[in-house]
Amino acid sequence: MTLFEQKVFKLVKKIPKGKVSTYQILAQKLGNKKSSQAVGNALSKNLLLIKIPCHRIVKSTGYIGNYALGLAKKRRLLQNEGILINKDKIASLTDYLYTFN
DNA sequence: GGTCTGACAGCGT
DNA sequence: CACGCTGCCAGAC
Numbered sequence A: 001m002t003l004f005e006q007k008v009f010k011l012v013k014k015i016p017k018g019k020v021s022t023y024q025i026l027a028q029k030l031g032n033k034k035s036s037q038a039v040g041n042a043l044s045k046n047l048l049l050i051k052i053p054c055h056r057i058v059k060s061t062g063y064i065g066n067y068a069l070g071l072a073k074k075r076r077l078l079q080n081e082g083i084l085i086n087k088d089k090i091a092s093l094t095d096y097l098y099t100f101n
Numbered sequence B: 001g002g003t004c005t006g007a008c009a010g011c012g013t
Numbered sequence C: 001c002a003c004g005c006t007g008c009c010a011g012a013c
Helices: A003-012 A023-029 A033-046 A071-080
Strands: none
Touching (some): A003 A033, A023 A033
16 A cells, blocks of 8 residues: 555554544645545545544535445444434534644 | 635555 | 546635
C-alpha cells in the first residue's frame, strides 16, 4: 500500500472509543486539509485488508458520510459507542470530536 | 437539504 | 511521464 494510506490508518487507530474525527482533520494532519477526499478514498480501499475503526470518521458537516459496508452499519457502530445520531447526522459533533490535540 | 464546483491521491490507459 | 477518471469530502450557493 502507499505511504499516504499508511499515515491515514496510523492516525485513525488513535481515535478512542466514543469519539469521532473528520476526514478534514485527518487530511490536515497529513499536511493538506484539501486532501479530505483522498483520505476517504484511502479508507474505502483498505477496509477489507486492515482492521481499523474507520466508522469513527465523519464529515466536517456532521453527517456520517459514506461507508464500504453501508450507512446502516456505520450508524449502528457509532450509536453502539454512545454517539447520538438522527437521520445520518451526529446530533452534536463538537461533543464527540477528537482533534488529536 | 439538494446541487455545483474545487481539490487531491490512486489507478488505469 | 501525462492525462482523465473516480471516490467513505468541503464549502458555497
